[in-house]
Amino acid sequence: MTSLSKRKHVWRWLLVVLVFLGLGYGLLVGLSGLRRNATRQHRLNVLDQLGMALATFDAVYDRLPPAARLDESGEPLSSWRFQMCPYLESFMQDVDYDKPWDDPVNREIATYFAGFFRGSTRGDRPTRFHTNVMVVTGPGTPFDGQKECRLADLDPDTILVVEVAESGVHWMEPGDLSIDNLPASLVKGIDGDGLCVLFADGSAWFLGNDVSLEDLKKFLTIDGAEQYDREKILGPHARKRSP
Known part of the structure; x- marks a missing residue:
């Protein structure tokens, strides 16, 4: 084989290798995109279930749950997330919703629902119990802590629940934004791509990270949601949901 033929042979093999590398990279990117979309769909499904649980609670008690359940002396016992458990799934083990969230009697349910509120329970890291979903509290919000709020009193565009990355809060523990x-x-x-939110009408949206915090806040208060239109303000940032 001449020197020229050898060089041509090498270049052919290099071309073949580059083609396969390109195909492999494209496959990895595609799989990564599929995983990201599947994870996002799961996160939206979690909010769907929370929306139904909140609606059921509201139908039973004619109000939304407070962000934190208090004891007779006004001390916080547990989070609204813990109070939602009976409306999410039947849990047959011993649970006492009138006890503090970290009471030993509630230990089993802590593990049972950790994956729902966290999204994953990989390993034994303490963070596996940290919630990824929170309500927003404070003046003018549906969870202001000063007065009871019913779903019927809220504009459908009101945001009830938002995602958070690293809350540092046990899902049963009182603590929100x-x-x-x-x-x-x-x-x-x-x-990092954006967040999922749950509205008062039960719909869950994924909003890209190009949405501004200022626009998001407009729908976190009762008056703001009545004043603004989510389709006009948040709609341009919403990503289509998988069928």
């Missing part, structure tokens, strides 16, 4: 101190990173959501 404050309208007066929302982090700018909120709009980035869990994966």
Whole structure:
């Protein structure tokens, strides 16, 4: 084989290798996109279920749950997330919703629902119990803590639940966001691409990270949701949901 033929042979093999590398990279990118979409769909499904649970609670008690359940002395016992468990799924083990969230009697349910509120329970890391879903509390919100609020009193565009990346809060523990101190990173959501939100009408949207915190806040208060139109303000940032 001549020197020229050898060079041609090498270049052919290099071309074949490059083609396969390109195909492999494209496959990895495609699989990554599929995983991201599947994860996003799961997150939206979680909010769907929370929406139904909140609606059921509202139908039973004629009000939304408070962000934190209090004991007779006004001390917080547990989060609204813990109070939603009977409306999410039947749990046959011993549970006492009148006891503090970290009471030993409630230990089993802590593990049972951890994956629902966290999204995953990989390993034994303490963070596996940290919630990825929160309500927003404070003046003018549906969870202001000063008065009871019914779904019927809310504009459908009112945001009830938002995603958070690293809350540092056990899902059963009282602790949520404050309208007066929302982090700018909120709009980035869990994966940096955006966040999922649940509206008062039960619909769940994924909003890209190009949505501004200022626009998001307009729908976190009762008056704001009545004043603004989510289709006009948030609609351009909403990503289509998988069928």
